[in-house]
Amino acid sequence: MTETLITPLIEQRADPYIYKHTDGYYYFTASVPQYDRIELRRATSIEGLATAPTVDAWTKPDTGPYSELIWAPELHFNMGAWYVYFAAAPSREIKDKLFQHRMYAIRNTNPNPLEGEWEFMGQVDTGIDSFCLDATTFTHKGELYYLWAQKDQAIEGNSNLYIAKMKTPWQIEGRPVLLSKPEFDWEIRGFRVNEGPSVLRRNGRIFISYSASATDENYAMGLLYANEDADLLDPASWTKAREPVFQTCYEHGIYGPGHNSFTYAEDGDTVMLVYHARTYTEIVGDPLWNPDRHTFVKRLRWDEAGMPVFGRPSIA
Template sequence: MSFHNPLIPQRADPCIYRHTDGYYYFTASVPEYDRIELRRAATLEALPAAPTVDIWRAPPSGATSSLIWAPEIHYIDGAWYVYFAAAPSREIVDGLFQHRMYVLRTTAANPLDGPWETLGRVDTGLDSFSLDATSFAHRGQRYYVWAQKDPAITGNSNLYIAPMKTPWQLGATPVMLSKPEFDWEIQGFWVNEGPSVLIRHGKVFITYSASATDERYCMGLLQAPVDADPLDPASWTKSAQPVFGSCAEREVYGPGHNSFTVSADGGTDLIVYHARNYTEIVGDPLWNPDRHTCVQAIDWSADGQPVFGLPQR
């Protein structure tokens, strides 16, 4: 199974979710960082031309008025939820933006119809830069995984996990799963961010992205046995090398901030990610709009490991 990439231009931090109604739902960071946009289509190939709906816009002031990043859509217990990060301004304090994590909800059958309500901020117990939340259910418990700065240690963001009491509240003290430590995780910035979860072949996999958001951006992998306690850091093994990165031969640079979806027949796992097609970025890469949404199939090794290969054009 192959796709012509980029699938959707100028959409970073992409999330594609295939629902039981047969539709693929897509959301991502828009270049203006001022709203949350949603679209759906019966096929992945139809998503680029699908009409978009702005389900939420940043208010003119306040905690969620600026830099709307990395929305993710989830269907949980009969309702739709969107997790996203927002800041009160574009001001950088102590080397970081001031993002915190928030949740929207609608009970509409079609989430494009809304209306959406704001459930507020997700309190992690640590008031610091935080973003890129995802959620997954495993063995009867729902978990929240995200990236956050710990002011007590070196680095921009680490990966954390916590059980959820509700789809918008944590149920226990967070546990740190990973922090930037390898050379490939600390290029430009010390970053572990953009986690995404895939449960296959007796393992729970968490992909994440590392380093600055230019051509050095790449993906790492955490994994734990399905019968292990995901809240125990000792359950997890971390890849010593990146599992997905830039490919100059194919002119695909900085692939990362991924999500996972499946083919229409459910038989093929797909990775959804953003990447650029050039490296000569004028100014700050954050304000460059050309991080494009891409999709490709995942291969699996004989011992049940995901094989991402090279990014495809």
């Protein structure tokens, strides 16, 4: 069988999120290289997103608690309105350390989120005052859930994965539940990290993909899964794969794939995997400011047991 090599859909957009809405449009957002704003675009096809005009939905203030390093925005339609969830750090004069991110939400009630006004809803408070980021939401059996990465001072490493129900689209309900922490060899290369969770429902299961290790060629993706009828707030409901499901392809030069999202092809059923990766490893200077993490999209396949098969980040 001939292998089809993948090229980037959108260059210099990391932490990509594509959402197919009921209005027939695909919506795209991602971290921009300047980390200074939330950028949105939409198109009637996935391919069309590459050339779609962009709109700056929100721009960071010059100073204050959410005025630096705007990371990993995600656009969701929850309870009749549009929300963008994102992480931001305080300005340097507030705190000395660079990575002091907290999570925030903005809301737009316009049917088209590229129009209308965005309202700042404030911090999404998890009850734990520590570094946190990469929030996503999903609805299951009528309940809205919040899923994110956060630092726990009592657990070695940079971030773990947590889940909680939501009282409103910008407020969680109850105590956060720890689902996963970096523990396997492939999760602790460079940094001990579990981050970037994304949710997919298929074949009677709830799947959570996530990313681990440093954001260089060691970056890779793992998988958690639970029965769709299980208590999602019970850690015992979840099984964690011991090996990565998606990682660097040295043969074709696609490095550090991760921070993914899932969307659907134009047929409405085929699951598409959206992720970022680099095409080289020789990063000059601070990797944080290297702009060349590009957005890729490929088809997700399935095995006979109903489990996702991610394949290689270089092969369609």
